Amino acid sequence: MKLLFSTIIISSFLNCALADSFNFEHIGQSPRGSDVPTSRNVGYSITYTNKWTAQNHPFRYPSSDPHYSSFLWASHSSDYVMWENGGTATRGIENVAEIGSIGALRGEVQAEQNMGNVLDDVVGSMIGTAFDGATSISNEDLCVDASHPYVSGLGMIAPSPDWFSGAYNVPLRDEKTMTWYRRVRVNVYAWDAGTEDGDNYQFNNPATTGGVISAFMAGDTEDAVFVSRNGDTLRVLPVAELLFELEESSEKCATNTEDPTDTFLITARRSGNLRRRDCEWARGRRRRCRMEIKNEDGEGSGRPVSEQCPVACAGL
Structure with a gap:
């Protein structure tokens, strides 16, 4: 879709820099470290807590049935990009963003798993009514290992043309100490998949050709989706809080955590x-x-x- 951009002309470089900052931002003391080495395979629980409300995002907020689709999260190496700012949406990303279906994306993830770029994937529950504080919780722990320390994922914001929320390439290890983080807590934002036209919370809009994934950003008017006013300042507030918590004793993930002692x-x-x-x-x-x-x-x-x-x- 075409976003409601500011009438102020901003360079494409600055737009990309601003959008990158909307991937995720740490909250409080996040990330919190641990003494668990990355030589151990561990799991993480994932909780997505909604902040997308009429109070936080008042412009044309849907009067009925605000909700999220199911989410798909994957742990992966640096060789895999599920989605990113400025990238072109795959069919899997398009299906999540437009109709809330994770089937095609899961097929893409499993193909990458066969090539060794993805370790594991889990489903986060749908949020049937998106009230403040409503949560999506992963159906099982997401396994990570030293070769697959990053997490990417998303779910549809609905109703909408092709809007979603999630994060990409979230690191769960401390590169300095080579240990797993115990707790990663971040704000996440709304994104446009660039596959369907429309600037309202409505389905079934004309397809967009050559569109790219982009973040919603504040321009010079508050009459735009996801934009809020704070005094004289226009801003885009996060739509959710995303929490990853270490499950170091995860039965699912605790395989091959020790090498044989044979010489x-x-x-x-x-x-x-x-x-x-x-x-x-x-x-x-x-x-x-x-x-x-x-x-x-x-x-x-x-x-x-x-x-x-x-x-x-x-x-x-």
């Missing part, structure tokens, strides 16, 4: 002699993880150390 043989780099090592020797060391395991006769096994030590070598 193995490698050829020492300098002396050329066989040396017996264990997975702690290889932990976090890319070169060591790529070395070939030898048999007792010093012959190559065809197996890299990373195959013996998947946890110690995760992400390398």
Whole structure:
């Protein structure tokens, strides 16, 4: 759809920078750290709490049946982009944004899972009546590991032409300490999928060609969806709060969290002699993880150390 843009001409670079800031913003002391290393597979519960209300977003707020579709969340590596500001909506994103169907998107996610770019996906419940504080809760823990520490997802804001809310590429690990965050709490905003025309909360509008995903931003008038007035300032308020909470004892996700304790043989780099090592020797060391395991006769096994030590070598 075409948004109600400000009559003030703003450079495309500035628009992109502003929209990027609308992906998510941390609340309070978020993110909170933990001492759980990223070598352990863990799970996260996901709660989406609604803030989209007539008080916060008064312009043309729907008089009946404000709701959200089901949500789809996926944990993934940096090689997968579910959606992003300025990107073109896939068929899966279009179906979520226009009709609230997650089936096609789940198919796209599972295809990426087969290629190793996605680890897990979960469904968040629909919000039948979007009152202040209404929640969508994931149906099970979302598993993450050292190679798949990011989360992306979305659900439809309804009724609407092609509007949705969610977040993309939310990191759940602390890059400095290589530990999992215990709690990540962020504000999230409304987005336009760019696939259908319309500036009201209505379905079945003409399709848009060549549209891109974009955030709603305040211009010079309060007569625009998701825009609110705060004194002399126009602003776009978040439509929800998104909470990720660490479930380190998740039964679903606690598979392959420890390497075998068996030792193995490698050829020492300098002396050329066989040396017996264990997975702690290889932990976090890319070169060591790529070395070939030898048999007792010093012959190559065809197996890299990373195959013996998947946890110690995760992400390398």
